[in-house]
Structure formats: structure tokens, C-alpha cells
Amino acid sequence: MASKGLDQGALLLKKQLADLQRSSVDGFSAGLVDDNNLFVWEVLIVGPPDTLYEGGFFKAHLNFPKEFPLKPPKMKFISNIWHPNVYADGEVCISILHEPGEDKFGYEKASERWSPVHTVESVVLSVISMLSDPNPESAANIVAAKEVRDSPAEFKRHVRKCVRQSQDNL
Amino acid sequence: MGDIFSCCYATPENTPTRQLLGPGEQPPPYHDTFLTPAMMRHLTLSEEAQLRLAQRLALIQALPAGVYDGANTDYKRMECVICMTEFILGEPIRILPCMHFYHIPCIDPWLRRSFVCPSCLAPVDTALLSAISFQDNQVEDRNVEDISIHSRNDSLLLNTTPEVSALPF
Numbered sequence: 517m518a519s520k521g522l523d524q525g526a527l528l529l530k531k532q533l534a535d536l537q538r539s540s541v542d543g544f545s546a547g548l549v550d551d552n553n554l555f556v557w558e559v560l561i562v563g564p565p566d567t568l569y570e571g572g573f574f575k576a577h578l579n580f581p582k583e584f585p586l587k588p589p590k591m592k593f594i595s596n597i598w599h600p601n602v603y604a605d606g607e608v609c610i611s612i613l614h615e616p617g618e619d620k621f622g623y624e625k626a627s628e629r630w631s632p633v634h635t636v637e638s639v640v641l642s643v644i645s646m647l648s649d650p651n652p653e654s655a656a657n658i659v660a661a662k663e664v665r666d667s668p669a670e671f672k673r674h675v676r677k678c679v680r681q682s683q684d685n686l
Numbered sequence: 687m688g689d690i691f692s693c694c695y696a697t698p699e700n701t702p703t704r705q706l707l708g709p710g711e712q713p714p715p716y717h718d719t720f721l722t723p724a725m726m727r728h729l730t731l732s733e734e735a736q737l738r739l740a741q742r743l744a745l746i747q748a749l750p751a752g753v754y755d756g757a758n759t760d761y762k763r764m765e766c767v768i769c770m771t772e773f774i775l776g777e778p779i780r781i782l783p784c785m786h787f788y789h790i791p792c793i794d795p796w797l798r799r800s801f802v803c804p805s806c807l808a809p810v811d812t813a814l815l816s817a818i819s820f821q822d823n824q825v826e827d828r829n830v831e832d833i834s835i836h837s838r839n840d841s842l843l844l845n846t847t848p849e850v851s852a853l854p855f
Binding site: 524527528531532585586615616629631632633635 | 769770796802804805807
């Protein structure tokens with residue numbers, strides 16, 4: 517059973533990789549870190565236009581569990597990025613990457629949680645929309661969240677510094 | 687039955703592991719058959735959690751199932767959005783109360799984790815319960831209060847599963 521699950525996950529990831537290579541999606545590019553491992557991806561996210569992140573190129577890794585697509589991948593920025601919903605180590609904290617509770621019976625709010633119909637594309641697009649629209653209510657970087665609320669100029673300075681850094685590291 | 691239960695209560699002390707076997711020795715086939723990784727996970731569940739899991743499994747089995755007959759292929763090819771593979775005529779599918787359907791091997795493991803439709807996130811059990819209440823309503827014209835008490839009672843729900851499978855979703 518376990519190996520069957522692994523095959524299913526690998527097959528699905530292979531399909532998504534082929535789809536993304538055939539028709540690229542605006543705003544990011546994606547590929548494997550190691551051609552022999554379908555479960556670790558690298559994506560390059562273009563800072564969305566008309567946001568503080570515009571002009572930046574942010575590298576991130578997606579780590580898929582062997583239970584994929586039943587369990588969500590973990591996403592971690594490799595590039596330095598200043599954002600209320602990204603931890604200091606780069607890990608992204610957004611609701612669609614959270615598993616639904618084991619025992620919820622549908623009463624807990626399930627919307628926007630992980631579902632097996634999510635794809636690399638839908639995950640990365642959600643992260644891009646997170647860049648445009650930070651959610652300081654559920655902060656992973658508390659200092660950044662405070663800055664968004666109390667000192668936007670300081671927040672902007674930090675973000676622009678990351679953008680410049682990301683351009684230098686290209 | 688007795689064998690299955692003794693297996694469920696196996697502990698690391700009384701379960702032969704590969705480390706204890708000599709070189710070239712095969713483990714007894716009994717444990718290879720019964721202690722799959724999925725079952726090992728269930729060993730750690732509390733009694734309450736095991737009961738909930740059993741109820742969930744019964745509910746999943748009560749959901750309508752069928753085979754893909756290509757009825758919707760006139761205008762486009764249909765794919766199972768979980769595995770992103772096109773349905774083939776005759777493949778077993780499960781139909782959720784919201785009318786979304788998936789391959790049985792794709793949807794059942796998901797429903798064991800989360801009882802919502804992966805596409806529209808509609809809770810599967812609420813739809814089932816309202817369907818049951820609706821049926822009760824037709825049979826006995828119960829008042830609303832009775833139905834809500836009925837809906838909250840999981841054991842009653844389990845008892846009604848044969849009716850559930852006959853519901854025309």
C-alpha cells in the first residue's frame with residue numbers, strides 16, 4: 517500500500533511538471549532540484565507587479581510528503597524574504613498548506629485548508645497572492661507583522677532590501 | 687476475529703521485528719499480512735478515536751458508488767481531479783452528496799482524513815445527515831427538534847446506513 521501511494525504521488529507530480537513545462541504560468545517558473553527526485557521542487561517567484569516585492573526574484577523549495585496529494589507540501593523560501601507570513605527560516609505559513617484536522621467532521625472551517633485537488637500551480641499562485649496581500653493576523657514573522665501595522669515605511673525598507681538582494685543573487 | 691484483535695493489541699515487546707531475526711530468516715507471514723503501516727498507525731489511536739474511525743469508514747461505505755459510464759463526456763473529457771487522470775469507462779467511482787465524483791481509490795483515503803469534498807469543500811456528513819433527516823421527515827413527520835437530536839447522535843446514524851445507501855443522490 518505504501519509503495520502504491522508513493523507511485524501515485526510521483527505520477528501526479530510528474531504530470532504537473534510536464535504540464536508546467538508545456539505551458540508556463542505567469543509569475544513563476546518551476547522545476548526539480550534533482551532530476552531523480554520528483555518530491556523536491558525549486559520555484560522562482562517573480563515579485564508581483566505593483567507591490568513592494570516588484571522586481572524581486574525569490575527562490576523557494578517545495579518538499580512533498582510521500583502521502584502527497586493527501587498531505588500538503590511544505591514550502592520554504594531559499595532567498596531572504598521579509599514578510600509577515602514567512603518564518604525566519606523561510607518557511608511559508610499559509611492556510612492552504614495546513615492539513616485539515618484529523619477529527620473535524622466538517623464543523624471546523626475547512627475552506628482554504630489543504631485539499632488533494634491543489635497543485636504546484638495553485639500553491640505557488642496562493643503564495644504570490646500572499647505576497648500582494650500579507651495577513652498580519654496570523655503572523656509567522658511577528659516583527660514584520662508589527663511593521664505592516666505600525667511602521668509601513670520601515671516594512672517597505674526591509675522588503676526593498678530583500679528585493680535588491682534577490683536581484684544580486686540571480 | 688480473535689486473531690485480528692490480538693494483532694491490534696500487539697506491543698513492541700511481543701511483536702517480532704526484523705532486528706530480532708537471524709540473517710536470511712523470513713519474518714512470520716502472519717505479521718506481514720496484518721501489520722501494515724496503516725494499521726500500525728491505528729494501534730496508537732485511543733478507543734474513542736478507533737470508534738470514530740470505524741464510524742467514518744461505515745459512512746464512506748454508505749456513500750453511493752458506481753462505475754464511470756461516460757455520460758458527461760459529450761462536451762469534454764472528464765478527469766479525476768485528485769489523480770488528474772481521465773476516467774476510463776467502467777472505472778469504479780464514488781459520488782459525493784454535492785455530486786462531485788472521483789475514483790474510489792483516490793477519494794476514499796482522503797475521506798478517512800477529512801470528510802469534505804476536495805473540490806467544493808462541502809462537508810460530506812452534513813449533507814448525509816440532512817438527507818437522512820429529510821427521509822425521516824417524510825416517513826413520520828417529526829418535528830424539527832427531534833431531527834436535530836437524531837442528527838447529533840452518531841450511533842443512530844450508523845444504524846441508518848442501509849437506508850443511506852439507498853438514497854437517490
